[in-house]
Amino acid sequence: MSVLSLERVTYSYPGAGAPAIEDVTLDIGPGELVVLAGGSGSGKSTLLRAANGLVPHFHGGVFAGRATIAGMDTRDHGPGALAAAVGTLFQDPETQVVMGTVRAELALPLENQGEAPAAVARAVEEAALALGIAHLLDRPTAELSGGELQRVALGAALAGRPKLILLDEPTSQLDPVAGDELIALLRRLNEDFDAAIVIAEHRLERCLGFADRAIAMRRGRVVCDAGSAEFLAWACDAAPELATPGARLLSGLGLAPVAGVKAARSALRARGLLPDPDPFAAGASVQRDRKPRRRAEEPALELDRVWHEIDRGPAILRGVSLAVVPGERVALMGRNGAGKSTLLRHAAGLMRPTRGKVKSSGRVALLLQNPTDYLVHERVAQEASPGALATVGLGDPALADRHPRDLSGGEKQRLALAIVLDGAGGGAGGDLNYQTAVVCLDEPTRGMDRRRKDDLAALLRELDAAVVVATHDPEFVAAFAGRVVLLGEGTVIADGSPAEILAGGTYFATETARILGGAGGALVSEQGIALVTGPTGSAGSAGSAGSAAPRAEVRA
Amino acid sequence: MSYRRRASPLHAARASVGCGYCAALALATLLLSAPVALGAVVVSIAGAAVGAGVVREMRRAALLALPLGLLVMAVNMLVAQSGLTVIARLGDLPVFGQTDVTLEATVYGAVLGLRAIALILCGALYTTAVDPDEVLALFRRFSFHSALSATLATRMVPVLARDARRLAEAQRCRPGPPPSRARLMRATTSGVLDRALDVAAALEVRGYGAARRPPRGWRVRRPWSRHDLAFAAAAVAIVGLSVGARVANLLPFQSDPSLHAPVGAEGAAVAAALLICALLPFADHRGIER
Numbered sequence: 105m106s107v108l109s110l111e112r113v114t115y116s117y118p119g120a121g122a123p124a125i126e127d128v129t130l131d132i133g134p135g136e137l138v139v140l141a142g143g144s145g146s147g148k149s150t151l152l153r154a155a156n157g158l159v160p161h162f163h164g165g166v167f168a169g170r171a172t173i174a175g176m177d178t179r180d181h182g183p184g185a186l187a188a189a190v191g192t193l194f195q196d197p198e199t200q201v202v203m204g205t206v207r208a209e210l211a212l213p214l215e216n217q218g219e220a221p222a223a224v225a226r227a228v229e230e231a232a233l234a235l236g237i238a239h240l241l242d243r244p245t246a247e248l249s250g251g252e253l254q255r256v257a258l259g260a261a262l263a264g265r266p267k268l269i270l271l272d273e274p275t276s277q278l279d280p281v282a283g284d285e286l287i288a289l290l291r292r293l294n295e296d297f298d299a300a301i302v303i304a305e306h307r308l309e310r311c312l313g314f315a316d317r318a319i320a321m322r323r324g325r326v327v328c329d330a331g332s333a334e335f336l337a338w339a340c341d342a343a344p345e346l347a348t349p350g351a352r353l354l355s356g357l358g359l360a361p362v363a364g365v366k367a368a369r370s371a372l373r374a375r376g377l378l379p380d381p382d383p384f385a386a387g388a389s390v391q392r393d394r395k396p397r398r399r400a401e402e403p404a405l406e407l408d409r410v411w412h413e414i415d416r417g418p419a420i421l422r423g424v425s426l427a428v429v430p431g432e433r434v435a436l437m438g439r440n441g442a443g444k445s446t447l448l449r450h451a452a453g454l455m456r457p458t459r460g461k462v463k464s465s466g467r468v469a470l471l472l473q474n475p476t477d478y479l480v481h482e483r484v485a486q487e488a489s490p491g492a493l494a495t496v497g498l499g500d501p502a503l504a505d506r507h508p509r510d511l512s513g514g515e516k517q518r519l520a521l522a523i524v525l526d527g528a529g530g531g532a533g534g535d536l537n538y539q540t541a542v543v544c545l546d547e548p549t550r551g552m553d554r555r556r557k558d559d560l561a562a563l564l565r566e567l568d569a570a571v572v573v574a575t576h577d578p579e580f581v582a583a584f585a586g587r588v589v590l591l592g593e594g595t596v597i598a599d600g601s602p603a604e605i606l607a608g609g610t611y612f613a614t615e616t617a618r619i620l621g622g623a624g625g626a627l628v629s630e631q632g633i634a635l636v637t638g639p640t641g642s643a644g645s646a647g648s649a650g651s652a653a654p655r656a657e658v659r660a
Numbered sequence: 661m662s663y664r665r666r667a668s669p670l671h672a673a674r675a676s677v678g679c680g681y682c683a684a685l686a687l688a689t690l691l692l693s694a695p696v697a698l699g700a701v702v703v704s705i706a707g708a709a710v711g712a713g714v715v716r717e718m719r720r721a722a723l724l725a726l727p728l729g730l731l732v733m734a735v736n737m738l739v740a741q742s743g744l745t746v747i748a749r750l751g752d753l754p755v756f757g758q759t760d761v762t763l764e765a766t767v768y769g770a771v772l773g774l775r776a777i778a779l780i781l782c783g784a785l786y787t788t789a790v791d792p793d794e795v796l797a798l799f800r801r802f803s804f805h806s807a808l809s810a811t812l813a814t815r816m817v818p819v820l821a822r823d824a825r826r827l828a829e830a831q832r833c834r835p836g837p838p839p840s841r842a843r844l845m846r847a848t849t850s851g852v853l854d855r856a857l858d859v860a861a862a863l864e865v866r867g868y869g870a871a872r873r874p875p876r877g878w879r880v881r882r883p884w885s886r887h888d889l890a891f892a893a894a895a896v897a898i899v900g901l902s903v904g905a906r907v908a909n910l911l912p913f914q915s916d917p918s919l920h921a922p923v924g925a926e927g928a929a930v931a932a933a934l935l936i937c938a939l940l941p942f943a944d945h946r947g948i949e950r
Contacts, residue, residue: 116716150827156865157862157864157865158864158865161864162860162861162864164741182864182869182870183864183865183867183869184864184867184868184869185867185870186867187864187866187867187870188867190865191865192865194858194861194862196858198819199819199855199858199859199862200858202812202859202862202863202866203793203796204663204791204792204793205665205791208793208796212866213867214868215800216866216867216868217867217870240664244663244664246662246664246818247664257862260866261865264867303934449829451851454829454832454833454835467835469833470833471833472829473826473828473829474826476833476851476854477826477827477829477831477847477851479835479844479847480831480836480839480843480844480847481839481843509850523834524833524834524835524837526835578745583898601895
């Protein structure tokens with residue numbers, strides 16, 4: 105019997121003109137691991153909410169068709185009743201953890217089901233052990249990191265041993281290390297608990313490798329439902345924005361796409377196409393970067409031995425020196441807590457260094473992580489000048505009268521960017537880039553699909569100002585940056601070109617670089633293809649995608 | 661301000677006892693009017709804050725409570741026309757009319773203000789030193805949904821405070837003149853409602869809507885620790901002293917028509933006993949873990 109069965113489900117949110125999901129039919133069997141793919145607004149989240157009963161019980165709206173979860177029809181059973189069979193994990197760990205301690209959080213769903221104390225205690229211990237959070241059981245939830253909170257929320261979803269686990273972009277708020285750990289954990293839980301897992305995710309390369317099936321959605325409809333390899337073959341042909349970098353690499357080389365770094369490497373090796381890894385791609389570049397860089401231009405932004413020390417707390421920045429020249433595009437990378445966001449705040453003058461100096465040649469525009477925080481007006485047109493809106497791609501007159509909070513995530517991001525860039529402060533005739541020397545963005549691609557990331561990368565490349573972006577997303581870095589600064593424990597631990605920093609690593613590397621082992625510094629699939637099919641058959645030359653000048657030296 | 665487990669005797673006591681201790685202090689505040697008794701209660705609460713290691717949070721609460729206390733005092737001073745000892749003639753004031761400030765009304769206003777401050781501090785002590793999850797477990801059988809809402813409110817305070825800081829930072833990043841307070845308030849409210857919706861959805865999928873009343877005896881009984889016993893005894897003693905002092909009128913206080921607040925040996929003894937009862941449990945640090 106299916107764990108989840110949707111029969112011709114169509115659903116519209118209250119007041120919506122068009123259905124969010126339309127005529128969706130699918131079955132998910134016990135123990136299956138299914139990846140849900142699709143762009144923003146394609147209906148992934150709504151489908152998950154139909155599978156846990158939030159649609160229609162919580163959201164209202166118009167529901168047609170039949171959704172059955174573990175034999176329970178959602179028309180007869182609300183999310184409370186379905187909670188015994190379905191565990192759900194949303195994006196934001198902050199709003200999912202409701203209790204004061206981890207133990208109380210894990211116990212809550214079981215207590216809601218009226219379980220006996222011994223059963224609750226045992227399930228809490230087992231869930232904690234399975235997720236590696238036993239040491240956190242008596243810790244206050246307010247003291248946990250984002251990754252820990254997300255694990256705790258997953259533990260709460262698992263504690264009742266549900267037959268079906270639904271995850272809506274669970275890694276979008278996490279750094280790559282915490283994200284990869286969570287995905288690895290899901291893989292193990294799928295084997296150990298035999299629960300069916302449905303995971304909606306934008307970064308498909310993370311989870312397709314071990315998925316049994318992938319379902320693609322577009323405009324609320326299922327457009328592909330197949331095994332991982334078949335899905336990738338379909339995506340390369342019909343939906344390139346859903347194809348993983350590895351799939352694009354293999355497809356470009358005339359091979360059948362496969363999911364996962366290991367499988368892709370095997371496929372290349374079997375054809376004798378796997379180049380030798382470049383021994384100088386990563387580790388040696390760090391040594392080379394210790395030489396001071398000489399730059400002819402006056403820096404747009406200069407941090408001179410900047411320290412940020414918290415009163416009776418740790419030092420977040422430890423003598424960071426960084427100069428960024430006009431037009432330069434810099435990616436700040438590093439794990440959570442490395443000091444990226446603090447550095448951007450210092451650049452924009454939101455914080456004062458406890459030691460050191462920050463200088464800029466003009467205004468520093470800063471877009472923080474949550475674009476909604478910038479939106480205070482009732483109409484899009486009131487938020488920024490027409491010039492600024494046009495530059496970020498929101499010049500469509502139909503958008504002018506929309507409420508800013510009703511825009512999609514990507515549109516909100518662009519609107520917030522227009523606001524911070526807008527020299528006139530929202531008045532008519534504002535001059536974009538007016539006195540803006542530096543544009544800083546903090547994690548701008550969280551929860552964005554690939555098409556929106558490409559749009560944002562293109563937009564950043566067009567700006568005249570220096571651009572500094574703190575991000576965990578190596579694919580995005582490869583698309584827009586000309587320089588990567590890697591932070592660790594508040595200091596710059598590496599500073600070089602994307603090819604130097606991102607090739608050859610694991611967590612801070614693109615999928616193409618991981619497949620090719622850092623060979624030739626190739627970061628994106630196009631470079632990888634050029635590398636493999638170069639003039640001599642094993643070497644060629646390639647530039648970083650999206651940049652004008654080729655940077656990566658390709659070696660045989 | 662929120663609960664965080666600390667290595668203190670009060671944090672080590674069970675939630676029911678912690679609640680009882682804070683409630684006893686609040687009851688003493690309500691029952692006793694003599695300035696010396698109220699002073700003893702306020703000093704007891706301050707001492708408890710030190711003993712529980714929540715001085716910073718309590719200081720913040722006191723800073724919020726102080727203006728309220730002063731306001732209560734000022735309003736009473738201007739509105740209450742009782743008392744014989746005029747200390748200032750303010751003449752004909754708009755709204756208030758002919759206003760004479762009397763010593764009696766001023767002192768009574770100060771007593772009311774002090775009482776308001778003490779009650780706020782009792783609430784702050786409860787918030788910072790009593791585990792809300794345990795409180796939820798206590799009330800689970802009676803009113804689970806209300807208790808969970810209260811727990812959630814406590815948990816959401818730091819989250820919303822972080823949201824507010826983020827919003828303020830984002831507004832500083834906007835070029836041009838800052839948006840009006842009304843606009844900001846509307847944006848903040850929208851943000852809070854979004855948060856509330858997310859939390860409500862998370863609670864729904866955790867089975868909140870279908871939560872059942874737990875069976876009798878569902879909780880695992882744990883033995884009473886020395887701290888449970890000490891704070892329970894302290895709470896009983898504080899209530900006993902307060903009720904006894906009130907019934908026996910050991911700490912008389914009168915503010916109309918003239919001020920009458922003698923502090924006899926019995927009254928001083930009651931105040932000292934209150935202080936000792938409230939703070940004695942903090943002397944024992946054995947068997948405490950964070």
